Amino acid sequence: MAIRKIRTMGEDCLRKKCKEIREVTPKIQELIDDMYDTMYDAMGVGLAAPQVGILKRLVVIDVQDGNPLTLINPEIIYRGGSQTDDEGCLSIPGKRGTVTRPMYVHCRAFDEDMNEFVVEAEGLLARCICHELDHLDGVLYADKAEGGLKNVEEDEE
Ligand code: ZN
Numbered sequence: 001m002a003i004r005k006i007r008t009m010g011e012d013c014l015r016k017k018c019k020e021i022r023e024v025t026p027k028i029q030e031l032i033d034d035m036y037d038t039m040y041d042a043m044g045v046g047l048a049a050p051q052v053g054i055l056k057r058l059v060v061i062d063v064q065d066g067n068p069l070t071l072i073n074p075e076i077i078y079r080g081g082s083q084t085d086d087e088g089c090l091s092i093p094g095k096r097g098t099v100t101r102p103m104y105v106h107c108r109a110f111d112e113d114m115n116e117f118v119v120e121a122e123g124l125l126a127r128c129i130c131h132e133l134d135h136l137d138g139v140l141y142a143d144k145a146e147g148g149l150k151n152v153e154e155d156e157e
Pocket of ligand 1: 045089090091131132135
């Protein structure tokens, strides 16, 4: 268990397409545990492996609904509706931006035992899944933010 360094916008690892995971080796299990530690330490709701410099298709999410999610090789298989709201990213500290995302997504992924499952998400969880999966293809919300990025301080006035 360890807190890893969160990479920030401008670093190459955030712009690469990540590789699929074939099996959950002890090293991958350690990475998963560290990603939860790192996410909770930074008070985030999601973290993708490239954000700690590892180019693998792995995401952890905890939107504080009592159901932390480990998504290995995740894929969105259904998108429905739309929602427009502010989001932020641990790799772009101090900023927020307005992004339109689907209101509903179904995401197929593998769990830590490499069993396939589907999570049906809406609202914040759907937004978070879309945001984190974008990271696996080198996409940042800053690329999609309507009207660019704002400083969090201004936002809280
Ligand atoms: Zn992010």
